[in-house]
Amino acid sequence: MRRSKRKQTLIAWLVLSPVVFVILFPFVVTLLTAIKPRNELTAIPPHFLPSQFHWENFLTVWSETNISHALLNSLYISTLATLIAILVGAPAAYAMTRFDFRGRRAYRFFLLVTQMLSPIVLVLGLFRLMVTAGVVDSLSFLAVIYAAFNVAFCVWMLQSYFETIPKDLEESAWIEGAGRVRSLLTIFLPLAVPAITIVAMFTFVNSWNEFIIAFSTLRDSSSYTIQLGIIEMTGYYSIRWDYVMISVILASLPVAILFSWLQKHLIGGLTTGAVK
Amino acid sequence: MAKMQLKAIKKDYSGTAILHDINIQIDEGEFVVLIGESGCGKSTLLRMICGLEEISSGELLIDGVLSNHTPPQQRDMSMVFQSYALYPHMNVYDNIAYGLKIQKQPKEQIKQKVQKIATLLGIEGYLDRLPKNLSGGQRQRVAMGRAIVRDPKFFLFDEPLSNLDAKLRVVMRKEIKLLQKRLGTTTIYVTHDQVEAMTMADKIVLLDQGHIVQTGTPKELYDHPNSLFAATFLGSPGISLIYGRIEREGGVAHFVTEDKIAFPIQNLPSLQENQEVILGIRPRDIHLSTEAEGLKMDVLIHEYTGAENILYGTIGNNEISAAFSRKEPFENANTLYLVYEVDKSHLFDAKTKQAIL
């Protein structure tokens, strides 16, 4: 009835191979650059493969560059942004799934608009807001801004997960005598923890990878996020591409692994949250 | 003491009325079944009774006390949901004990009560399992255990058996009835299954499109349906309906179908000449007769259920179903001659669909 699976495999990989190559080639070069001996980085003609693998580059980069500081900054900002976004987003998502109220549609529309207004058009205003509030280079305030831009995403994703937790369960708890708060804490919350974790991780990755707001508003290099720290390294007169690539790997690999693992959740969440 | 009274209860959803003028009296220890087709408002009514839905107007009296606005937590009811609503992250023990813990009962006492209920329901071996590791019947029992253990004033059931297979449904039906009898707790039970209603109820409340059609004991509803809806809703196989009109001759009313077949009816004084009526005959009120005395039925389908022979066919152009004892031989029967118990037949006005008395 069907084309044989073997034949399908052949066709599939044949069609996919150019895309797969274009995706993987840069990553292979990244890794090879990271562990090349320094003199081979600028050899003419260039060597694709290093003559020896300098894995110790991964250690020297810590002492030679500011990367550790930037990583810590990013960790702080992303964690704080995630906490704030979840703390304000989860109650909103709960209300959206559990109550039918006046203004529900308006709020939904508001979220849609905030999601669409990308930071680039607001960044001048954001910078002036930070100047006015006297919080330029404040990592905490940057985290608040990140949280604001992630609220819509959080509410949508959480909403689509919360909808899968039957309302019956809480109602049953009420009938058994549990108050609203108690049923929330003992019935709803334990069941929502996995969903909240997933959405939190996404928000973390979003904040970790943010570029334009940090780039436009952070002035002092000691408050740079990892993204800015790496860009800064490519601005020197003589660029240490091996250090740059190691930093790229350090900045990307953990979140890439996290993200790849989360991917399947995003497909479901996005389509039920944003499309429906 | 656990009585309930619903007086002129109404429910509106943004201007659309979905329950109209509901009046029900529920006595202590009574087993009341709310029955109707899906969308008739029976589940909404149950949710209003336990406080999950607001009552738009009317009065809900619990033991004589107006309780329209009492929160569900304080109504002292327990409910078995259609989905069972077992807490998926708690094991069977914690599911059953949840309500008792909220009441801050002593640990030892909770343990005793849960053990006792679990034994009563035959789930004592599963107390540390999570709901997802239970079969449908076991989940059903846990849901019942959770309802029973608090010894509430009222049990509420919202189509509790609809997720079970046919065999288990019969078993659980008996168990619920037995438990309710033993505990004597006033019970309100919602279902769309007429067999459940007939077998379990002390009192049936039949709903249609947000109205109460008829209230009464199963026997009252079965023997004296007040309307076409009530007559067709109860009974399996369903009541046969024959359309015709009344011809009066002297003081006697006769029923004649369009194809000029005369069916015997009760000679009710209220029947008018030329009135269009519907004659209802229950399949089990039909008996075999002779060519000389009976109506001629052409058999179309013969079902042998083991307990009975059920025959579907026509008398003239009129469809009819009849049920007979399993002992009667019907192999290859094409034609039968039937009589029925005229005093048990029903007449309905074709326009108002109400019973003619």
Next chain:
Amino acid sequence: MKSGSLKPLLFILPSFLLAFVIIAYPIIDLVRLSLNDVGTFGEMHGFIGLENYHYVTEDELFTEVLLRTLYWTFFVVAGTIAISLPIALILNEDFYGKGIARTIIMLPWAISLAMTAVIWKWLLNPDYGMLNHLLLGLGLIDENIGWLADADTAFPLQILIGILVSIPFTISILMGGLTSIPTDIYEAAHLDGSSYWQRLKTLTLPLLRPFINIAVVLNVIYVFNSFPIIWILTEGGPSNGTDILPTYLYKLAFRDGEIGLAAALSVIMLLILLGFTLFYAYFAMKKED
């Protein structure tokens, strides 16, 4: 439970306030700035009406950049859809190594745009970059090319990279759509004797249509606003040859100190975005009803 009570609004309030303050303040500020004569440090010298708008739109460079932004948006989105659709269809079939293929295709999504741009900047390095090395090795070019030194080679490459990073998100949406199509209609069509291409044309594509629409609209918005790829590779250069509105805006605001003009440009972009948003809202809300 229907309730007119304040409780649901209380649940929503914190998120609303946060998003509103962070997003509304800048908008109001930008509108105000755009209508004033503004100094390099943001100090306002008085109301001047729409003069900033006139000034920013009269510049020939603006027209050039706006047009390039439209090219950029069109080609990236069109290319993304054209490549993503067949890939999504393939990933929806059953074949050996499907899981690996999917992980690889989704990989660019996990890496930030800035990091992707940094990697490509190194690949495109004229002397030491691996792209020249590869193309020389394959005999496709005769000498090293300074890809980013010339807008005619830089911009098409930036479009290609733009497509590459947009593919995973698009495939996600399309695959969400594909899994929502019930398989029994395919079985029915199969029994009717239809071919793969017939089923694709008569079943899959029409049913996928709303998802393609959403993917187009969301991509238009994201690509229109895209900053890091162009900025990190060429900073909009050489001589504004690869500038799009976001990079042009950044230069006006943070490099040239033309705060009033930058504010006016922000508002213009905001209005363009609003148009797209309403368009999308129309789709999204229509689906909800």
